[in-house]
Amino acid sequence: MKKSIYQVGAVVILSAFLAACNTDIDEPTTSSAANEEPAETEEVQNEEQPETTEANETDESDDASSDQQEEATETSEDTKAEQEDKADNTTLTYISNGQPFEEKVVTSTSDEMNYTIQHFENYTLTSEEPGVDSLLNNADEATSMQIEVVQKEDVTFDQLKESAKETISAIAPDSTKDLDLASTLEERKEISNIVGYEALLEDEKVVKVVIERENLFVTLTIYDNVQADLTDAFLQMGLTIQ
Structure with missing residues (x-):
């Protein structure tokens, strides 16, 4: 009987001991898990923080880009305004009957040929025939200028020079002269x-001028008279062709 009591007591003591052991083993596990959770939370916070920083940097970059675009737009508008103002105030000076004159000019583009010209406001650029334009003096129909523009690959300066000289010689063989340009x-x-020739028929003048620019040749045929004397005016306008 005592032996059975001892056995039961031993079993109870052993069970209590095992229970205590199990408690000691589980507690560190629970404690470890609790300690790991803050670490994971810190990692998540660290991962989220760069996104916030990147978002701030993106906002700052967008603001800077917007400022630059506004500045570029303002600069472009200022430049355009300056160009328009300059165009409105562009003038050309010429000599007529020994006196200097200065007049405002406007810019026109040829309908048939790829060029622009600056001319006085009371003149009109019109297409006369394929390859030939006319600049007309609205105040005097007797004075005008024909314009022919060709690319350099199509002809040479010497060819145009020779053609101009032959034309003037045919108009007035006995009263022609070379222009000093x-x-x-x-x-x-x-x-x-540049080269120019003049033919004089009583009080009428015909002038041929050949101009070489970097990318093209220009041939001007000026119809003038002694009274108007607008040869230099037409020449100054013709020199702006480009």
């Missing part, structure tokens, strides 16, 4: 070559 080359660096 040396000052034009000195004053206008964009003109690489």
